[in-house]
Amino acid sequence: MTPLAVAANENLAQISNYLIYSSMAVYTLAFLAHILEWTFGSRSKVARTAAALTASQAAEAPAVQVRGKGGTAVLDKPKVITRSATGSRDVPDGPGAAGGDEQGDLYGRVAVSLTALGFLIEAAGVVARALSVQRAPWGNMYEFSITFSTVAVGAYLLLLALKKNVRWLGLILVTTVLLDLGIAVKVLYTDSDQLVPALDSYWLWIHVSTAIFCGAVFYIGAAGAVLYLFRDSYESHLEAGRTPGRFRTSVMERLPSSASLDKFSYRINAAVFPLWTFTIVAGAIWAGDAWGRYWGWDPKEVWSFVTWVAYACYLHARATAGWKGRKAAYLALFAFACWIWNYYGVNILLSGKHSYAGV
Amino acid sequence: MSTTDKAPGEAPHDSAPADTPETPDTSAADATDLAAGAQLSTAPLEDAPSAPVGIGVLGWARWFWRQLTSMRVALILLFLLSLGSIPGSLVPQTQVDAMKVAEWKDKHEFWVPIAEKLQLFDVYSSVWFSAIYILLFVSLIGCIVPRTWQFIGQLSGRPPGAPRRLDRLPAYATWRTEKSPEEVLASAKTLLGGRRFRTDAAGTAVAAEKGYLREAGNLAFHIALIFMLVAFAVGQLYKSEGGKLVLRGKGFSNTLTQYDDFKYGGLFSPDSLPPFSFTLDKFDATYETSGPQKGTPRDFKAYVSFSEGAHGKPVKTEIEVNKPLEIDGSKVFLLGHGYAPVISVTGPDGKVIFKDAVPMLPFDANLSSSGAVKVTDGYKDKDGKQEQLGFNAMFVPTFAGEGKGTMLSQFPALDFPVLALSAYHGSLGVDSGLPQNVYQLNTSKMKEFKDEQGELFKKRLLPGETMTLPDGAGTVKFEGIERWATFSVTQQPANGLALAGAIVAIGGLAASLFIQRRRIWVRAVTGKDGVTVVEMAGLGRSESARLPEELAVLSAALHQQAPSAPGQPVKENVEGERG
């Protein structure tokens, strides 16, 4: 490289750093806006869950909800009536963090807009980093981490754009994104640089990008599973006729019902699982080219396998009597914990052929 | 997310049928309703753990088999498989890195006996790990075979008839129309058939089903897993992996005796090594020259002349880190590289008795290397006595500088190469029959050459420099520097089978997770007032999200052909009609 090009690249790397720091500032504002959303939302005092639970117990049958709008005029399309599963509680979803409060909703919208802005800045930071090193920006843990949170926020915004009801995820997501970026810039930071020869392959684009994508989306699934566990225990609390504390009620009432959270988490995990399978297979093909064997029980390979089998367990559990619900959710969290360990633990603590952490 | 897309968990085994009627009018209806939900999947029925039935060994065997092939045990075995893989990442594995195992054993002496008992250094071939995955795969086969038959049966069967009470299904729509029931049913059959549902008209209702590919995908996925395991086992049994260090200008031909080290599986035969040879013409390496990652390798390339078969014509080609050379099922990988100082030794009589490039093994990232020079033949000391010479050698491609003390290299390229030698004479012990490490000097039967202070004679040399051994014992010249590269040649059969298995597994998995298997029923009967009542209902597996949406689309389409009759609106709340 000519000295001029080197200088240009260092400039770009610097710009990338500024962008990442700026995105952190914007995410912090989004975090504050979400806090305001939750605070104002606590003014609403609806306790629909308890009402729904007692109502459905009184009727001794699941309630029925009607989909579609309009009256019963002759020319209307037929309405579809849905009925919930036997055995699952029939509880409506909470109204969301804003709790129907107008001011809360306004702050919620502000938070989402700020998150979208933060996402654009962060994505630009990742692109600038890629330009500065003139390769895929996935050569060390710092680069993995900034891409990881960009993808997680992108997936969340995409779900919002598809009109899915996921704004309840906002606060948790922004908090963890800040945590991820904080660790990235403080602990994992590595000067932008080129790759060791073993990483220099088009498989890097395929294998590493899908790995990061899977992790980011599994994260969203895991967040859903955690909230499911909280919400589910809240609902059983109510069902047992006890009165949960005021703070707990206020927060839990605004979340979607446990059934919705459970389904959300399942769909996310199930949708990513084939891609995760592909990631491992692509890694094996690359290993076959780089190291002469497609599978050699390297620590990274072991933990990818453990993660994969754990998610397979989770999917199985949901088809097995007695394992649905909470037990399946614990399995999902175990599987995600394996993913996280594979990322931080294996990269930093265990040495193997995948030692590219750069820390 | 909305709560309106709920559907019952009607995998036939795991919950009661879609509805749990509260009144006793329904035992007959129950049976149809159960059939309606049945066989939406071929997942085995999950019975509670029950005591063995029948007598004696056969009873127990049958009980054991039923347990083993149940979903519950499959789940437990899967979980054990994931837990069982973990120790292998925390304790070094012999098959991965035998050196690390030895190191670990030194450091954790207390744990060694326990770890060895538990086969913790060979987790993936240990008895307990094998037991887990063999049981799992037996369970898998025991589960797949009946499921496949059942599925084939379902493919040739018809969708089950409509349950008596359609309004109890997870998605339901109804309206009244002036068309006759026959017309409505005929339209429904065409409509559903046109959307690639498989339909069956029976009595007052049309039954339709779609999404068989889900089951097919799921079966294909599980079967592909078996193929992948077989491919992996075959690969392990027939594989071979050999390592060879090749000096620039020197060659290698693919026979067992040429390898420096060779590992192979239980069923490998040396005849399966494809005949080929190559010469290393040139080796290039570039390194980061500045910044915090100074010295990190950027690019390695080996230029070789390669000939296939016993007497093939040489072809020039390149081998890079991610780009192995493939020949006839074998792959030649570039693994590492290093330096080989060229050293010549002249005896007291002035005759050159040794001249060779001696490879040094690097021990750090900047290629600080060590090795041994062994002069086995032709040396006579100044009294004419036959002896052998040995030199311990350290080589650094970039020397820190005089006075900086260490012989540790500062950079991996040849910026300031320095060779340090210490000299011995006597017997190298190479004839004793014991295998010797060529990179280490065994000084047990050798005497040190002494310098003036009576210390071991050692010297640092720059390329071209010569050192004179004490007492006119001869001279040693550092002539220049050669390079070497290490290659590994591997053979692992059944790679293609493993890859095919993996592709089928991913495809099957996608089909299994993204396709919904669901049923739609349409019933049309003439009501008391002579107007036709149309009912539509859908049933899917518990996770089917889109069922209500799909029913909405289908009912709207049917509604166009059988529009609502004027007059009394349909009741919205079916609650009131509950029996």
Ligand code: HEM
């Ligand atoms: C070798 C280890 C196994 C792996 C990695 C594995 C993986 C999976 C995965 C990922 C699914 C999810 C697909 C879906 O939900 O449709 C699944 C479904 C299923 N597996 Fe396995 N499986 C294994 C062994 C077994 C065994 C031993 C059995 C039988 C006892 C079995 C029976 C089933 C059944 C019946 C389903 C479909 C469940 C449903 O209909 O929802 N699997 N498996």
